[in-house]
Amino acid sequence: xxxxxxxxxxxxxxxxxxxxxxxxxxxxxxGGFVANSLxxxxxxxxxDRAKHVASTMASHLPDDRGEALRILTASLGPEDExxxxxxxxxxxxxxxxxxxxxxxxxxxxxxxxYELTKCFTAEFSIRAYLEHHPDATxxxxxxxxxxxxxxxxxxxxxxxxxxxxxxxxLRAFQRDPTPVLELLELxxxxxxxxxxxxxxxxxxxxxxxxxxxxxxxxxxxxxDADDNRRRLIRHALRSLIKAGDSNALAVLxxxxxxxxxxxxVSIDPPLVSIGGKIRISASLxxxxxxxxxxxxxxxxxxxxxxxxxxxxxxxGSEIELExxxxxxxxxxxxxxxxxxxxxxxxxxxxxxxxxxxxxxGAQFELSV
Numbered sequence: 046x047x048x049x050x051x052x053x054x055x056x057x058x059x060x061x062x063x064x065x066x067x068x069x070x071x072x073x074x075x076g077g078f079v080a081n082s083l084x085x086x087x088x089x090x091x092x093d094r095a096k097h098v099a100s101t102m103a104s105h106l107p108d109d110r111g112e113a114l115r116i117l118t119a120s121l122g123p124e125d126e127x128x129x130x131x132x133x134x135x136x137x138x139x140x141x142x143x144x145x146x147x148x149x150x151x152x153x154x155x156x157x158x159y160e161l162t163k164c165f166t167a168e169f170s171i172r173a174y175l176e177h178h179p180d181a182t183x184x185x186x187x188x189x190x191x192x193x194x195x196x197x198x199x200x201x202x203x204x205x206x207x208x209x210x211x212x213x214x215l216r217a218f219q220r221d222p223t224p225v226l227e228l229l230e231l232x233x234x235x236x237x238x239x240x241x242x243x244x245x246x247x248x249x250x251x252x253x254x255x256x257x258x259x260x261x262x263x264x265x266x267x268x269d270a271d272d273n274r275r276r277l278i279r280h281a282l283r284s285l286i287k288a289g290d291s292n293a294l295a296v297l298x299x300x301x302x303x304x305x306x307x308x309x310v311s312i313d314p315p316l317v318s319i320g321g322k323i324r325i326s327a328s329l330x331x332x333x334x335x336x337x338x339x340x341x342x343x344x345x346x347x348x349x350x351x352x353x354x355x356x357x358x359x360x361g362s363e364i365e366l367e368x369x370x371x372x373x374x375x376x377x378x379x380x381x382x383x384x385x386x387x388x389x390x391x392x393x394x395x396x397x398x399x400x401x402x403x404x405x406g407a408q409f410e411l412s413v
Contacts, residue, residue, distance in 0.1 A: 248281035289401035
């Protein structure tokens with residue numbers, strides 16, 4: 046059986062943290078810290094384990110939280126520390142400590158997060174500072190947009206995501222993302238794909254609350270964009286594209302009046318049991334005298350427990366067709382039960398979406 050995520054954060058991780066803190070501060074009670082951290086740890090999930098260890102840090106580090114931040118920062122590994130898998134999560138408690146105990150020591154806390162993000166991430170802890178010290182934190186993040194290291198630059202875009210997974214939402218930026226967009230503007234052509242991918246994820250977050258604004262920004266960025274920026278924009282608009290937003294599709298050059306035609310659709314097998322899989326194929330053609338492109342996706346209308354259907358879009362392909370040319374596309378879909386999608390027997394309709402517009406498709410029957 047695969048190891049649970051939380052189980053990779055156990056006694057050995059606590060001992061590693063203890064050794065690093067002891068190396069940075071000679072009076073540190075390494076044994077006491079380990080014993081107190083392990084007390085009740087097995088009963089907790091991953092994030093609660095990290096918060097428990099962070100709380101234990103607070104009781105074993107100096108009451109002078111400025112001094113505690115200096116020790117914490119000194120205990121961090123080097124930027125080029127080679128960490129694989131879950132190894133970096135040994136630093137998860139450090140972020141929780143900084144968020145909870147550094148707010149009265151802004152400069153020291155920002156320095157701690159600057160160093161932390163080089164060896165793990167500070168995208169969770171920085172949010173406390175955006176809420177309690179918004180102006181000062183935004184000024185510091187603006188400085189970091191030109192930092193020589195890609196890690197602080199990525200923290201700027203990732204830490205300001207309004208809907209960052211595993212973190213409380215930044216409600217102020219959900220209401221008005223203008224301060225975030227000003228930072229992303231400085232990072233849209235960052236030399237690091239790592240940073241640009243984060244910028245795209247931030248725009249995707251913004252699009253969920255302000256779709257028109259995300260489209261406007263993307264349209265402006267598309268002008269004179271190089272391949273890297275265009276790749277960023279495609280990723281940034283992915284949720285809107287999946288939803289068939291015509292304005293987002295138009296940014297990528299895919300208008301609603303594509304001449305591409307779906308000639309035939311086949312589903313193999315047409316009758317399948319829950320837990321199996323199907324292969325959906327289609328033949329497409331360009332009947333006009335001009336070359337054209339299209340974004341082709343697949344939409345399946347899944348039967349629900351009530352007997353009604355709910356659509357889900359599966360990403361397909363971008364195609365370019367010369368006059369009179371044809372092409373074929375296919376995609377295999379798993380029909381296993383998932384925690385996010387439970388399957389029920391019945392007739393399921395399938396459509397191909399050409400630039401977000403549905404075209405006639407086919408159907409398959411799902412049985413128990």
